[in-house]
Amino acid sequence: MSEYKERIIITGGAGFIGSNLLLNLVPTYRDRLFINVDCLTYAGNLLNLKDIENTDNYRFEHIDIRNYESLAECFRKYKPTGIIHLAAESHVDRSITGPAAFIETNIIGTFNLLELSRKQVESGDNLRFHHVSTDEVFGSLGDTGFFTEDTPYSPNSPYSASKAASDHLVRSYHKTYGLDVVTTNCSNNYGPYQFPEKLIPLMIRNARAELPLPVYGDGQHVRDWLYVEDHCRAIDLVFHRGKSGETYNIGGHNEITNIELVRLICRILDDLLGGGPYERLITFVKDRPGHDRRYAIDASYIEHQLGWVPQHTFDNGIRKTVQWYLDHEDWLESCISGQYLKYYEEMYDKR
Ligand code: NAD
Ligand code: TYD
Numbered sequence: 001m002s003e004y005k006e007r008i009i010i011t012g013g014a015g016f017i018g019s020n021l022l023l024n025l026v027p028t029y030r031d032r033l034f035i036n037v038d039c040l041t042y043a044g045n046l047l048n049l050k051d052i053e054n055t056d057n058y059r060f061e062h063i064d065i066r067n068y069e070s071l072a073e074c075f076r077k078y079k080p081t082g083i084i085h086l087a088a089e090s091h092v093d094r095s096i097t098g099p100a101a102f103i104e105t106n107i108i109g110t111f112n113l114l115e116l117s118r119k120q121v122e123s124g125d126n127l128r129f130h131h132v133s134t135d136e137v138f139g140s141l142g143d144t145g146f147f148t149e150d151t152p153y154s155p156n157s158p159y160s161a162s163k164a165a166s167d168h169l170v171r172s173y174h175k176t177y178g179l180d181v182v183t184t185n186c187s188n189n190y191g192p193y194q195f196p197e198k199l200i201p202l203m204i205r206n207a208r209a210e211l212p213l214p215v216y217g218d219g220q221h222v223r224d225w226l227y228v229e230d231h232c233r234a235i236d237l238v239f240h241r242g243k244s245g246e247t248y249n250i251g252g253h254n255e256i257t258n259i260e261l262v263r264l265i266c267r268i269l270d271d272l273l274g275g276g277p278y279e280r281l282i283t284f285v286k287d288r289p290g291h292d293r294r295y296a297i298d299a300s301y302i303e304h305q306l307g308w309v310p311q312h313t314f315d316n317g318i319r320k321t322v323q324w325y326l327d328h329e330d331w332l333e334s335c336i337s338g339q340y341l342k343y344y345e346e347m348y349d350k351r
Helices: 016-028 068-078 092-097 100-122 158-177 199-208 228-241 258-273 300-306 314-327 329-337 339-349
Strands: 006-011 032-038 058-062 082-085 128-134 180-186 213-216 222-224 247-250 255-257 282-285
Touching (some): 006 016, 006 068, 082 100, 092 100, 128 158, 128 228, 180 228, 199 213, 199 258, 199 314, 199 329, 228 247, 228 300, 247 300, 255 258, 258 282, 314 329
Parallel strands (some): 006 032, 032 058, 128 180, 180 247, 213 282
């Protein structure tokens, strides 16, 4: 281990953004060790990481961040020089029906990581803590305006409230203990490996299976979509060059209403699959309680400070994404059936 001067723990590396991040970082920085700390909830899938699983500078640690002792053992083993913290319960609808897991993982889990980071720094070994958060902490916008880094927090769901609490804990560890932290608040991501309970993969999977496409309420809610690779590039930049104690908003300037987005996906499927129009499957259903009307990010701070700009246009990214899910039906099914757990047992338990 000590042959690696930099040892970076990525929590939640088997999830959607974490796996896209690892698939990018591990081959890019061959002289750094990346340790994926993930307990593999329903949302974690090691199949995502097949391309790097046998790479020298990658390790997987099957650890629940709610468990302080297991995490402490991991810190002793690797003495990390950096943490990029993504592990979370991340689905708003699940937070409405079962908020407890969100409090435990998103708040207590983050607290455990911060405590261990603080103790390591106090014993003389430095590290940088990058907290990956969401724009949902800012609440809901009206028809105009954007979230900036100075927008007051106003979370509306147990998910966003738990992320807001974790953001505040991270801030407090910088202010109180001088921990080297950076926080990023990003808008909605889309792209490969997103669990098919989230809007875009759910619509593609349902359309393919000729199932209803459930649009909540009047479908006029607005999200600001960013291709996941652009988010990962921003994380890389902020982790390496962000100013200690700062927060950075990340977003793609791609505002679209849910109904327009679902119609767009249907038209792409009509082109790629035939058998349309898939719009016939659109079904308006009861609205989500506390449903935020509009999110939109002003990303000018990260653009000016670190020179980050998204590289994917929405037209290009969404077509690529629909095609990816059509090409990876096995992956989609593995999420539903839990096949990857079998894969996990075969890959790791026999070692
Ligand atoms: P995800 O749900 O796809 O993945 C979460 C991962 O964390 C999974 O691999 C899961 O197994 C792991 N995990 C959950 N609880 C854990 C625990 N107790 N211990 C260890 N591992 C655990 O989430 P995602 O969409 O990849 O989001 C990653 C992070 O980015 C989250 O913190 C989320 O709040 C933030 N974020 C997501 C988006 C988005 O659009 N998806 C946007 C902005 C910010
Ligand atoms: P989602 O992907 O759950 O992300 P978030 O709630 O974090 O923004 O949902 C994106 C938007 O799509 C949100 O406004 C809720 C809506 N939505 C539907 O209309 N139907 C669905 O089946 C889902 C999952 C979401």
